[in-house]
Amino acid sequence: MSDSIKAYRGPAGGWDALGSVARALQREGAPIDGARTLLKANQPEGFDCPGCAWPDPKHTSSFEFCENGAKAVAFEATTKTADPALFADFTVSELREHSDHWLEAQGRLTQPMRYDRSSDRYLPISWDAAFAQIGSVLQDLESPWQAAFYTSGRTSNEAAFLYQLFVRCYGTNNLPDCSNLCHEATSIGMPLSIGVGKGTVTLDDFDRTDLLLSFGHNPGSNHPRMLGTLRSLARRGKSIVVFNPLRERGLERFRSPQHATEMLAAGETSLASDYLQPRIGSDYAVLQGLMKRLIELDRQGWPALDHAFIAEHTIGSEALFSELEAIGWDRIIEVTGLTFAEIDRIAGLLVRAERCIIAYGMGITQHRHGTATVQQIANLLLLRGQIGKPGCGICPVRGHSNVQGDRTVGINERPPAAFLDALEREFGVPMPRRHGGTVVETIAAMSRDEIRVLISLGGNFAMAAPDPVATAAALSRLQLSVGIHTKLNRSHLTFGAEALILPCLGRTDLDMQASGPQFVTVEDSMSMVHASRGMKMPCSPHLRSEPAIVAGIAAATLTSGTIPWRDLVADYDRIRDRIERCVPGFESYNERVRLPGGFHLPNAASERRWLTASGRAEFKVMADAVLPTSGRGELCLTTIRSHDQYNTTIYGFDDRYRGVRATRDVLFVNAEDLRDLGLAEGSRVDVVAAADPSRALRSVVAVPYPIARGSCAAYFPEATVLIALDAYDPQSFTPSYKSVNVLLRAAGT
DSSP states (O other), X not given: OOTTBOOOOSOEEHHHHHHHHHHHHHHTTOTTHHHHHHTTBTSXXXXXXXXXXXXXXXXXXXXXXXXHHHHHHHHHSOSOEEOHHHHHHOOHHHHHTSOHHHHHHTOEEOSOEEEETTTTEEEEOOHHHHHHHHHHHHHHSSOGGGEEEEEOTTSOHHHHHHHHHHHHHHTOOOOOBGGGGTTHHHHHHHHHHHSOSSOOOOHHHHHHOSEEEEESOOHHHHOTTHHHHHHXXXXXXXXXXXXXXXXXXXXXXXXXXXXXXXXXXXXXXXXXXXXXXXXXTOHHHHHHHHHHHHHHHHHTTOOOSOHHHHHXXXXXXXXXXXXXXXXXXXXXXXXXXXXHHHHHHHHHHHHHOSSEEEEEOHHHHSSTTHHHHHHHHHHHHHHTTOSSSTTOEEEEOOOBTTHHHHXXXXXXXXXXXXXXXXXXXXXXXXXXXXXXXXXXXXXXXXXXXXXXXXXXXXXXXXXXXXXXXXXXXXXTTOSEEEEEESBOOGGGGSOSSEEEEEEBOXXXXXXXXXXXXXXXXXXXXXXXXXXXXXXXXXXXXXXXXXXXXXXXXXXXXXXXXXXXXXXXXXXXHHHHHHHHHHSTTOTTHHHHTTSTTOEEOOOTGGGTOOOSSSSSEEOOOOOOOOOSOOSTTOEEEEEEOOTTEETTEEOOSOBGGGTBOSOOOEEEEOHHHHHHTTOOTTOEEEEEETTOTTOEEEEEEEEEOSBOTTEEXXXXXXXXXXXXXXXXXXXXXXXXXXXXXXEEEETTO
């Protein structure tokens, strides 16, 4: 094995994490100012981290940021700028030849830019001219449904509310969102089961629980602040059971940088009390096995089911029991790769635990059966009566810092009728009732020339979507692409006739409007809404806030409307007043969000109020899915993020906890599978989609790794070339990034 692959022996966190933070600040040219900025991250008078959505603790330490959050802040607070000189030096064709890492590493965008086809360059344009161009194109479309408006989860509540209001006043619900690509299975599946599409727990519940089941997520890299919560739970002697195909250091052991004694004494905390490695895509069968065993134990006289809760609060238990009875243990063991003894042991823990939380990530949702699997998690908790009491509940671990808040304030291609009714009452404008398109549906519509304009409020549409070749071809057919961003990315270089780049403020930037400095608000994974105040002087006087940019586009497009767009932006309290009158739970919004820590949005399921069609929590049956792999020699591949990455943003080329240094061209494979396939460790292989050999990830290094048999893993977004546009969950339209059957071939054969 080369020097670039070497097993990592240390715990998650520790001195290596602090060293990584220091290097990130140095790399971005902000070792001193950046460190000062970090001390304001996730503080009551500071800004919300632009990284993950894990809740803030009660600010008991002097710093509330993690390693990867620090990288996100450093990347945003960089002193580097992608100013007009950069675009003068490079044509768009030349920029396309550079890596995605290089593009974003050029620094913060500083001026609005317009693509000039004659020179193949982006040239500066004034804000007024940019808004006029967008307004003119939107006005000239034959139908508002020929435009789509994408949103990133980083967008604030205020910007998101204005954005959806503009889009609906314009006349469409085409609001594809990054949620479509990650937790849409949660948003679709959970309301049908328990009446809400959000988690039912708070951080206080983690302090009270006896048992945590963790499915399909990697907190050490993707939401490292959760490690502090896991550490606290483990040190109280509570059980943490992990179900994950890969061994991940951030679920095994942790050295907390927030605890000086642990750092100085080289101590660490063991996290997972049990670590089970089911095959990729088999979590639904793991859950079926746990439920089947609980039913068996209950019949043997163990207190495995909460019969009183089931009778009073649920419907559908008989159908679920019949389904589980029909599934044989041989089938469950075959699908999962686990043993009966392993499933029996965890079922025993469930019986003995008075309080249980189940946390899960995209390892559950990004499959063809993601929605159904989410519902199996709800089923398991409902059998035990463990939703709606302290220390219990369901915890979808969201990714981006306000992806949940965006949904709450209206970023939804399938809006509830009650929300549209509220908008009509408040603004006196009729709202479109037809559903819009998800990301997958939007790409298909672009390829058919049914969508001619795409405006992106953040994100990197070209790289986040599946099948980058087909996505790029669809984007190249557009009449106009508009990107509202802080950094240059691949989407700015993937367009059709016309393109605009509109630079916006970031979370760390001071936001000055007509009435003075402003703050925005965000909602975390556990429904806490709190303020975020930037304090750093923007890198350019030409930057505008996301709300101001949305208002500018709206005013230029809806010239005969009565909504005072620019007046709303002059003081964000005015936007929050409108949200309060349209969205339940935001009563006294401006007063409560100014309280330390903000306020908690109500969650009906946590109060055992079931907002389902039946008025009860509903057990959902799931038809037995196919095996994760079905052909001879096939493996099931999952895409993963590296430790030096957040979403599509790649900070560097190391993946410390997995032992990878200075490369992303790797494929993690079980050592026995490598041997059975006749491939040597460290050899270069082509990864070919079993269903379509034209899809291939070429010449990656086969790295032996502790991963479930029959499974393999490669980095996102590079491996999305293997994911077809039609490979998605039919209920949520979430792409199956986490399960695609592949064949391995010696590179070049």
